[in-house]
Amino acid sequence: MARKFWLFKSEPDCYSIDDLKRHGTTHWDGVRNYQARNMLRDEIKPGDGVLFYHSSVQPPGIVGLAEVSRSGYPDHTALNPESEHFDPKATDENPIWYMVDVRFVSKLPKMLTLPDLKREPGLENMMVTQRGSRLSIQPVSSHEWKTIQRMISKLE
DNA sequence: GCCAACGTTGGC
DNA sequence: GCCAACGTTGGC
Numbered sequence A: 001m002a003r004k005f006w007l008f009k010s011e012p013d014c015y016s017i018d019d020l021k022r023h024g025t026t027h028w029d030g031v032r033n034y035q036a037r038n039m040l041r042d043e044i045k046p047g048d049g050v051l052f053y054h055s056s057v058q059p060p061g062i063v064g065l066a067e068v069s070r071s072g073y074p075d076h077t078a079l080n081p082e083s084e085h086f087d088p089k090a091t092d093e094n095p096i097w098y099m100v101d102v103r104f105v106s107k108l109p110k111m112l113t114l115p116d117l118k119r120e121p122g123l124e125n126m127m128v129t130q131r132g133s134r135l136s137i138q139p140v141s142s143h144e145w146k147t148i149q150r151m152i153s154k155l156e
Numbered sequence B, C: 001g002c003c004a005a006c007g008t009t010g011g012c
Helices: A017-023 A034-043 A114-119 A142-153
Strands: A005-010 A025-027 A049-054 A061-074 A098-113 A137-140
Touching: A005 A061, A005 A142, A017 A025, A017 A049, A017 A061, A017 A098, A034 A061, A034 A098, A034 A137, A049 A142, A061 A114, A098 A114, A098 A142, A137 A142
Parallel strands: A005 A049
Antiparallel strands: A005 A137, A025 A098, A049 A061, A061 A098
16 A cells, blocks of 8 residues: 555644654554544554644644554553543443554754745645644645655755 | 634533 | 534644
8 A cells, every 4th residue: 555644733842853753753642533533543554654743832833754653553541540631431342542653754954834834835735734724633645745845855 | 812613512 | 413512722
């Protein structure tokens, strides 16, 4: 199957590109939205490319690249009452929530900001440039991926 | 901090 | 199954 591409949002106060760089690999846990869950469980595969996006900062934008290293498996934080992501409806038999693992690839020399993306021809239909787009895991088309790689190669 | 957009919940 | 009320996300 062909390699696919995704955009993963994270609030840097919660988990930043520097955290991923330091750890090398992480579980992408805590996603509690069914649309995103379905992608994590069914569609996101090892080798897929990930745009690491910082949200809820001024400006928001893409700060790095990562790669999926493990496909979907149950998000155990949903089973842990101590976790802030605990979900009392989740059980071993029906974990409800899923996560993948991602591996650090690179940190961009500087952020590709959301205004940069909105200005870029070819990204008009990209999900993250649409107003009100709150999904924390978003599919990225191969054309959008190529456009962004070209933007990255021109940074600095 | 505001608030628009969106998802979820629950009464009917 | 509809939809109002509520909660959350996230850009600004």
